[in-house]
């Protein structure tokens with residue numbers, strides 16, 4: 041379905057981004073990986089993905105907290121692959137503290153990476169998509185783009201911002217074949233969430249499996265984590281012709297979290 045198209049997935053050296061990159065590569069897209077990690081591990085990831093799916097895979101280590109690097113990464117994808125057909129704005133970080141104790145530098149970092157990078161990546165990708173006459177902008181928001189939790193002010197503000205930005209982008213592109221939508225995962229067992237499980241276990245003096253269950257049962261009625269593979273499938277669906285007229289939605293994949 042995506043043969044001959046090029047997809048950027050930000051924050052794809054780990055977790056959800058990697059699951060989505062694998063899914064798009066499986067559909068034939070050339071992939072620009074992005075994210076942090078050990079250079080050798082990233083190179084192994086890049087080479088394995090290319091070999092497994094028979095697509096071109098490149099890596100750009102742009103720091104999503106730097107607008108210039110975000111925009112240069114997008115233009116670099118077009119220079120390398122000839123187009124930017126899909127951008128999945130996925131990179132994200134978390135920091136937990138009450139509003140009154142939230143460190144300013146952590147607020148700035150969460151807003152820069154989780155929200156502003158989505159704006160810069162989108163703005164840089166649109167001209168390439170207009171030239172091609174087709175495009176898919178997929179923003180990875182969160183259940184926290186739709187509802188709040190305590191101690192996550194920056195994350196919740198950023199993700200609500202992504203939901204709003206998704207709607208504006210979709211409206212501005214409504215007369216074109218470029219769509220913009222957001223996916224709102226609930227809990228997905230990735231390094232980002234494992235840190236929160238470990239912190240809960242330490243804080244409550246409980247074992248890790250119990251902390252996992254408690255985290256899930258607080259929010260996610262299905263009692264199951266969403267997987268990166270499932271989110272890859274949802275991203276692929278948003279790239280399909282069936283989704284041509286899905287515009288500006290924020291699709292929860294959250295085990296019922298936001299249905300409550």
Ligand code: NAD
Pocket residue numbers: 050051052053054055056057074075076077102103104105130131132133153154180181182183224225226227228229230231232233
């Ligand atoms: P993760 O920690 O496994 O992966 C995050 C990725 O972003 C990594 O590749 C990391 O290197 C990259 N990254 C971090 N800072 C970066 C920067 N400054 N520049 C470039 N890359 C950077 O996290 P994840 O759980 O896979 O999260 C991915 C996205 O999904 C995030 O936007 C997160 O908010 C969102 N999300 C996660 C969950 C969950 O339960 N895990 C739920 C809802 C939404």
